[in-house]
Amino acid sequence: MTQPFRGDSSDLDTAPQPAVRMSDVxxxxxxxxxxxxxxxxxxxxxxxxxxxxxxxxxLFDHGVRPDNFPSYVSGTTRTVITRYSAPWIGGAAGVALLAGLSFTSCSVDVFRRVRLQRARRTG
Structure with a gap:
């Protein structure tokens, strides 16, 4: 059971805690x-x-498919009609979005590591 709030922060878990002092090592x-x-x-x-x-x-390659049909124009042997499958292309877009988020995560981690290494060398 929790205690009612009395207005002071001495008994709260969210009260500021003293800083932890660490050795340089x-x-x-x-x-x-x-x-x-x-x-x-x-x-x-x-x-x-x-x-x-x-x-x-x-996925995108699977969603775009050229099909050969009989010739519609005289003098040609076939007519190529490209078919697009929305679910496959939509899936490719979703996976590309995940790739972008993964790239962002990689970039942020590299940036943080470089900053940490630079701070360790100078300090």
Whole structure:
């Protein structure tokens, strides 16, 4: 059961907490660990971007199909009519959107890692 609010913040979980003091060694180790995690996330997101783009191209290729029909014009042997399948092309657009989001995630992680590495070198 929760206690009624009394107006002071001394007993609340959201009250400001004192800052954690870390040694330089511990802070460097934590920054190195964060840097490693950012690198792994960036690589995974980069690979996912490439895979999703390949899937999007394959889906789009499957949605656009040329069909050969008998000749409508004299002097030709066939007439090529291109058919477009909306579900396949829509799926390709959705997968391309996911690839864009994955690329954004990769770019942000690389940017954060570069900033962290730069801050570690200068500080």
């Amino acid at each position: 511990a802070a460097g180790r934590a920054a190195g660990d964060v840097s490693s995690v950012l690198l792994i996330r960036a690589v995974v997101a980069g690979v996912a971007t490439v895979v999703l783009l390949v899937v999007a191209v394959l």
